[in-house]
Amino acid sequence: xxxxxxxxxxxxxxxxxxxxxxxxxxxxxxxxxxxxxxxxxxxxxxxxxxxxxxxxxxxxxxxxxxxxxxxxxxxxxxxxxxxxxxxxxxxxxxxxxxxxxxxxxxxxxxxxxxxxxxxxxxxxxxxxxxxxxxxxxxxxxxxxxxxxxxxxxxxxxxxxxxxxxxxxxxxxxxxxxxxxxxxxxxxxxxxxxxxxxxxxxxxxxxxxxxxxxxxxxxxxxxxxxxxxxxxxxxxxxxxxxxxxxxxxxxxxxxxxxxxxxxxxxxxxxxxxxxxxxxxxxxxxxxxxxxxxxxxxxxxxxxxxxxxxxxxxxxxxxxxxxxxxxxxxxxxxxxxxxxxxxxxxxxxxxxxxxxxxxxxxxxxxxxxxxxxxxxxxxxxxxxxxxxxxxxxxxxxxxxxxxxxxxxxxxxxxxxxxxxxxxxxxxxxxxxxxxxxx
Numbered sequence: 001x002x003x004x005x006x007x008x009x010x011x012x013x014x015x016x017x018x019x020x021x022x023x024x025x026x027x028x029x030x031x032x033x034x035x036x037x038x039x040x041x042x043x044x045x046x047x048x049x050x051x052x053x054x055x056x057x058x059x060x061x062x063x064x065x066x067x068x069x070x071x072x073x074x075x076x077x078x079x080x081x082x083x084x085x086x087x088x089x090x091x092x093x094x095x096x097x098x099x100x101x102x103x104x105x106x107x108x109x110x111x112x113x114x115x116x117x118x119x120x121x122x123x124x125x126x127x128x129x130x131x132x133x134x135x136x137x138x139x140x141x142x143x144x145x146x147x148x149x150x151x152x153x154x155x156x157x158x159x160x161x162x163x164x165x166x167x168x169x170x171x172x173x174x175x176x177x178x179x180x181x182x183x184x185x186x187x188x189x190x191x192x193x194x195x196x197x198x199x200x201x202x203x204x205x206x207x208x209x210x211x212x213x214x215x216x217x218x219x220x221x222x223x224x225x226x227x228x229x230x231x232x233x234x235x236x237x238x239x240x241x242x243x244x245x246x247x248x249x250x251x252x253x254x255x256x257x258x259x260x261x262x263x264x265x266x267x268x269x270x271x272x273x274x275x276x277x278x279x280x281x282x283x284x285x286x287x288x289x290x291x292x293x294x295x296x297x298x299x300x301x302x303x304x305x306x307x308x309x310x311x312x313x314x315x316x317x318x319x320x321x322x323x324x325x326x327x328x329x330x331x332x333x334x335x336x337x338x339x340x341x342x343x344x345x346x347x348x349x350x351x352x353x354x355x356x357x358x359x360x361x362x363x364x365x366x367x368x369x370x371x372x373x374x375x376x377x378x379x380x381x382x383x384x385x386x387x388x389x390x391x392x393x394x395x396x397x398x399x400x401x402x403x404x405x406x407x408x409x410x411x412x413x414x415x416x417x418x419x420x421x422x423x424x425x426x427x428x429x430x431x432x433x434x435x436x
Contacts, residue, residue: 007302017031025288032048035295036297036301047294050297064162067249068278073260073271074260075121077260077265083109085220086223095194095205099136099137099198099205102141106148107148110154111155117149119152136204140194143403143404143406146385147403148187149384151186154183156179158179160343163289168361170361171362172245175365176245181424186413233255288340291344300348326367326371329346330368330372339369339372339375340372343372370417374410
C-alpha cells in the first residue's frame with residue numbers, strides 16, 4: 001500500500017475514534033497498534049510495552065508533575081491574591097488602569113504555575129469581582145482574562161513546553177529561555193489593545209483613584225515579594241546551570257510550600273487537594289504521552305514521516321508557505337483538541353517536515369506553543385473558555401467573542417516571531433551559546 005495512503009487511512013481511524021469519544025491516549029495506542037499489526041512486520045505488543053515504559057521513565061518528564069503541583073499550591077492559597085494587590089497601585093494612571101492587572105497578573109502567575117487553566121482561574125477569582133465592582137467593562141475584562149490566562153503556557157516554566165521538549169527531543173532549558181521574550185511581547189500586545197480600547201471608550205473606564213503616595217505603593221508592593229523571589233530563584237538556578245529543569249521544579253514546589261506555610265495559608269485540606277489535583281492532571285498527561293510514544297514507533301516503522309517530509313519537499317513550498325499551512329492545520333485542530341494533545345498527535349509527522357524545511361526546533365516549539373494558546377480560547381474545546389464559563393455563568397461562545405481582539409493579538413505575535421525569529425532564539429543563544 002502507498003505510504004501516504006496508509007497514513008491517510010490511519011488518520012481516518014484516529015478521527016473516527018476521537019469523534020466517538022474514545023480517550024485521546026487510547027486512540028493513539030489503538031491507531032499505533034493497527035498500524036503495526038496490519039502495515040508492518042513488527043510485534044505491536046512488545047513495542048507497546050517498551051513505548052509506554054520508555055516514554056514515562058524519563059528524568060526530564062519528572063519535572064511535569066512537580067510544576068503542576070507547584071501551580072496547584074499557589075492556586076489554592078492566598079499567594080495569588082497578594083500578587084494582585086501589589087500590582088494595583090502602579091497602574092492607576094495608565095489608560096485602562098486596573099484592567100492591565102489581568103495581563104500582568106496572568107503573566108506573573110503564569111510564570112510560576114505553568115498551567116493555562118490554573119492561571120486563568122486564579123487571576124479571574126481575584127480580578128473579576130474587583131473590576132466589576134469598580135465599573136470596568138465586563139466583556140473586555142473577560143476577553144483579556146481568557147486570553148492572558150494562556151500566558152501560563154508561554155512564560156516559563158511551562159507544562160506544555162516540557163511536553164514539547166520531550167516529544168521533539170529538545171533541550172527543556174533552551175525552550176524555557178526562548179519563551180521569555182515572546183511572552184513579554186504578547187503581554188505588550190494585550191496591554192496595548194487595552195490602552196487603545198480605553199482611549200477610544202473613555203466613558204466606559206472608571207475615573208482614576210486618588211493618587212497613592214510612593215511610600216504606600218512600596219508598602220503594597222511588598223505583597224509581590226514572596227512569589228517574586230520564587231520566580232527569580234527558579235529562573236536563576238536554571239540560567240546559572242546549578243540545577244536541571246526537574247530539580248528546579250522540585251525547588252519550586254518546596255518554595256511554594258514554604259511561602260504558603262510562612263504566610264499561614266497552607267492547610268492540610270488545600271495541601272491534599274493540590275496534591276490530588278496534580279496527580280490527576282499528571283496521570284492524564286503521561287497517559288497521553290505514552291500513547292503518543294507508541295504511535296511514534298508506528299510512524300517510524302511505516303516510514304510515513306519520511307515520506308511526508310519528502311512529499312512536502314517535492315512541493316517546494318517556501319518556508320512561509322509551510323508555516324502558513326501549519327498555522328491553518330493547528331487552528332483547525334485547536335477547535336477540537338486541547339494543546340497537549342495537539343502536540344503529541346502531530347509531533348511524529350510534523351517534526352520531520354520542520355527539520356526538512358530547515359527550521360530551528362526551539363523556534364518551532366514557541367511557534368507551536370502560541371498556536372496552543374490560541375486553541376485555549378477557540379470553541380468548542382477551549383479550556384479557558386470553560387474555566388470562565390463556570391466562574392461567570394456566561395456561555396462559552398460569548399466569552400470567545402469577547403476574546404476575539406486578543407485572539408488577533410496572538411496572531412500578530414506569531415507573524416512577528418516568524419518574520420523576526422531572533423525574538424525567540426536570541427536569549428537561549430546568549431545564555432547557552434548557539435546550537436551546533
